[in-house]
Amino acid sequence: QSALTQPASVSGSPGQSITISCTGTSSDVGTYNYVSWYQQYPGKAPKFIIYDVNRRPSGVSNRFSGSKSGNTASLTISGLQAEDEADYYCSSYTRNSTVVFGGGTKLTVL
């Protein structure tokens, strides 16, 4: 299975909003509302911040939001803060009953 496609890097200034895209196919993102997003700091395990496209687990800031259109899902972070600088990964359930991750996006807060 092919990894979902994410931009390698994005950047923004504190207070701004950024959006990270995650493009899949009709076999994964396009068919299932089971897209998740993870935040990973260096040397740490990933932490899920969005599930089922746009649902936030308790404890995750409402500055994080998710959406989906067709085969592309998106993570938006509003009011950027220095602590948001991390790697972000999307994932999706697939038609093969597997899970596929994106290649990851490095967010730099300028």
Added chain:
Amino acid sequence: QVQLQQWGAGLLEPSETLSLTCGVSGASFSGYYWAWIRQPPGQGLEWIGDVNHNGTTNYNPSLKSRVTISVDTSKSQFSLQLTSVTAADTALYYCARPPLGRRSYMDVWGKGTTVTVSS
């Protein structure tokens, strides 16, 4: 609070078999799926596969011919075996757990085990 503690050999030679185990504490083992995910150095995450408490498995098609994930409910453990390893299998291997009744995302992660394949 559920915790995942993982262990296994960290240095392998090409063609050997990778073997890792993940022990579960602080929560019920039954009813959940249990997953393995890896991350090569400086690269992204790759889902390897999962298993439920009944032993039903799902594998990444690209690894399916070399992977076995098994479960030992009596010990609240699950294991990963990957045969015929090469340098491309060098990675940080995580065990993880999706929420009850779900498979599509992981809400609990182990700390990871670094596996290096080198002659």
